[in-house]
Amino acid sequence: MQARRQLVVFYSRSGFTRLLARALAEGLGADLEELKDTRKRSGLIGYLRCGWESTFQRLTPLQPISVEPKDYDLVLVGTPVWNAGVSSPVRSFLVHHGVRCKNVAFFCTYGGSGSERAFRQMAAACGKAPVATLAVRDKEINGPVQRDRIAQLTRQLEAAAARSLTGAASRAERQND
Secondary structure, three states: OOOOOEEEEEOOOOOHHHHHHHHHHHHHOOEEEEOOEOOOOOHHHHHHHHHHHHHOOOOOOEOOOOOOHHHOOEEEEEEEEEOOEEOHHHHHHHHHHHHHOOOEEEEEEEOOOOHHHHHHHHHHHHOOOOOOEEEEEHHHOOOHHHHHHHHHHHHHHHHHHHHHHHHHHHHHHHHHO
8 A cells, every 4th residue: 555645734933833743744754844924923013913814814925835735645734823713824825725735634733722713714724624633732842742642643644544545445446336
């Protein structure tokens, strides 16, 4: 059986999502692509801009990515939670590239709350339901909770892949009948 090609795409302002994305990519043997925003997000003004853009579901210009998401069987998309929602760089990626993704899974890092709302916004932005999700609090990064949740996500992804293969085999059998 051919190995599934997986891509981890993420945006990170403070570094928490980057740490989780790297751990996921390493654990899954996936390619890694960091989204690069063209807007300044440092300092108080940058922080306030992040919250405003998330609240009003704004898009932001991104630097071009170096991979083609449609070439992957699964694209795992990661975001920090901003004001209980998805970050504008990830929203922009999903709006522009999500429709070309065969399958998606979502992950996020957050300090307070909003992970479920962020996942709903991500699904709406790309028009696809995720095969799995993972939410990790900032304070849990690089700890046992993160490792347990990554293991749980890996099991969810394996189950989704098995369902996909079973469904493809069933469709092929019906076509041959």
